[in-house]
Amino acid sequence: MQKFKEKLYNYEAEPPFEIWQNIAKELDGGDNKLASRRGFRKGSKLVFYGFTAAASLIIIFAVSVFFDASKTDPGTASNLLNQSQNILPKQIQDSLNLNNKILKEIINSAKDKNLLALNYEMSSRYGKKYLTVAGPECQPVKISPKVATLIESTDNEYPPKPVWNKKIEKWQQIMLGSTLSPTSTNLLDVIQLSATLDNNE
Amino acid sequence: MQELLYKKFSSKMYGVCLRYSGNTDDANDLLQEGFIKVFKNLLKFRGDGSFEGWMRRIFVNTSIEHFRKKVKLYNVTEVQENTIEDTDLNILDTLAEKDLIILVNELSPGYKTVFNMHVIEGYSHKEIADILGITEGTSKSQLARAKGVLKKSLEKMINKAGNNTINT
Numbered sequence A: 001m002q003k004f005k006e007k008l009y010n011y012e013a014e015p016p017f018e019i020w021q022n023i024a025k026e027l028d029g030g031d032n033k034l035a036s037r038r039g040f041r042k043g044s045k046l047v048f049y050g051f052t053a054a055a056s057l058i059i060i061f062a063v064s065v066f067f068d069a070s071k072t073d074p075g076t077a078s079n080l081l082n083q084s085q086n087i088l089p090k091q092i093q094d095s096l097n098l099n100n101k102i103l104k105e106i107i108n109s110a111k112d113k114n115l116l117a118l119n120y121e122m123s124s125r126y127g128k129k130y131l132t133v134a135g136p137e138c139q140p141v142k143i144s145p146k147v148a149t150l151i152e153s154t155d156n157e158y159p160p161k162p163v164w165n166k167k168i169e170k171w172q173q174i175m176l177g178s179t180l181s182p183t184s185t186n187l188l189d190v191i192q193l194s195a196t197l198d199n200n201e
Numbered sequence B: 001m002q003e004l005l006y007k008k009f010s011s012k013m014y015g016v017c018l019r020y021s022g023n024t025d026d027a028n029d030l031l032q033e034g035f036i037k038v039f040k041n042l043l044k045f046r047g048d049g050s051f052e053g054w055m056r057r058i059f060v061n062t063s064i065e066h067f068r069k070k071v072k073l074y075n076v077t078e079v080q081e082n083t084i085e086d087t088d089l090n091i092l093d094t095l096a097e098k099d100l101i102i103l104v105n106e107l108s109p110g111y112k113t114v115f116n117m118h119v120i121e122g123y124s125h126k127e128i129a130d131i132l133g134i135t136e137g138t139s140k141s142q143l144a145r146a147k148g149v150l151k152k153s154l155e156k157m158i159n160k161a162g163n164n165t166i167n168t
Helices: A002-008 A016-073 A076-085 A090-108 A113-126 A147-152 A160-176 A189-201 B002-021 B025-042 B051-068 B088-094 B097-105 B109-120 B125-132 B136-167
Strands: A131-136 A138-145
Touching: A002 B109, A016 A113, A016 B002, A016 B025, A076 A090, A090 A189, B002 B025, B002 B051, B002 B097, B002 B109, B051 B109, B097 B109, B097 B136, B109 B125, B109 B136, B125 B136
Parallel strands: none
Antiparallel strands: A131 A138
């Protein structure tokens, strides 16, 4: 074995010339990368310091404005508190309470659509944007009053809305004859429905 | 400076790469990869040993890394005790280094790696086991098999040489 070692340990062979060129190229490329990375680090440091300075100035300004305001009008803070307590009119508060009640009842009994319709009617009176209903997993979902109308129209029991019922029936026929799979939570389905209805009209 | 270092050591390190790779394409890749590692880590050389030794270790490690991905070493239970020492070693004197390299490169990658590491580089079986992630037993069995194969190849050569002598 010693003879193998003696002969092979210092074995030499001439490598192809282009290897050095490849090495030189790779080393040059590596240096450039290193340089650009350093530049980036330097740049990101400057951005960080800039942001820190800006944030400090904003905090100082906000604190000084706050203390200045409390010095000039000591009653302002308590006034703001009172205002925030009175910010919701009683009617909206009642509507929200009703919403919560409906939500609880829908979770307990999914069939209670009359309450949803009632809340919808009240929503137009109070100018509410959303109703809260129970989702498929009984999670609270906010829906617009229009969608509430659509949902309740699927049930012919209450209250009868001939225009919507007609639309729903038409939609059901179209969907039965198509390959689309609509879901109540999918906005795209509603858009698709609307487009299909428009096309048919 | 880098070019000077390359010129001074490239042929020796190419020899190391050829011993481990067995073909020039892989050896070229290893040489390139190894020198890039050397140049990027020049500052890490602490001057404890010789520079050539440090460089050689980088090339050996690069070669091992390269082939560890490709080769899975299995423990060979059958260990042949009669090894290359039993054969006529005089033939080794007559063989050129290039022929020996060809002989070593005929070994399977697993045998060749262990043979190179133990016999040529002088690693212990424990060190080989640690580096290659195998057991000491596997390292020993791989070496024994490598020696067995080399022995057969050498015997063939001896027979061939003898026949040629008789014929002439």
